[in-house]
Amino acid sequence: MMNETVVNSKIRHELKYYINYFEYLALRSRLKYVLQQDHHSLDDDGYYIRSLYFDDPENSDMHAKQAGLLNRKKIRIRIYNHSDRLIRLEKKSKFNQLIKKEAVQISRQEYEAIISSNINFLREAGTQTSLMFYSEFKRCFLQPKVIVDYKREAYVLPYMGIRVTFDKMLCAGTVLTDLFDPEQIMLKAMESNTVIMEVKYDSILPDYIRSLIQMASRGRTAISKYVLCRELNPSWL
16 A cells, blocks of 8 residues: 655755766765765665656656756655665656655556556545546557666765765676566666766755765756666667
């Protein structure tokens, strides 16, 4: 049965950067003194995230990102550390540099139902968020498109809503039905010495955090792990 606990984040700021491995090591060593490591972490190197992304038959969400549209969205199912203990159906909406995430927790059985195009349980749950997901799947004819896999190292300052993450080893899964298989064959989507740094905050980013992230030599950029993984294989486009 779907967990009725609904996660609706407030609208937040999001900044993304490509950094090299040496910048990552320097930033990481400084952030450890001012932020806490995220509770999902398995060890000092963080935790694994794997997401199955959905799009419509025309790939509208992918093309919106490629076209640089300021307002866009992504629908995905996300798991942590290859486990089914926590499975979330998520919608991430972006409004220029602002983001909002809406999510419901689902069971393994409900995940299998979605993969089989059986989404009636979302309507039957009757919550505002579950009905929104039901409408998205029905209206857009959403289909599984790609599995995105990476390791995340995250640092947080909870009372200020600040979160800094380093995403490494970005890969795309080759079998859409094997979301939970830690051994499935992956295609590398990013060079080994490249790291994606993301900075999220509610309203104010303190100067001491801002000065740290200015170490990123390439500056802020638009990055989509979803698009990077889909572009790996022409048959996925």
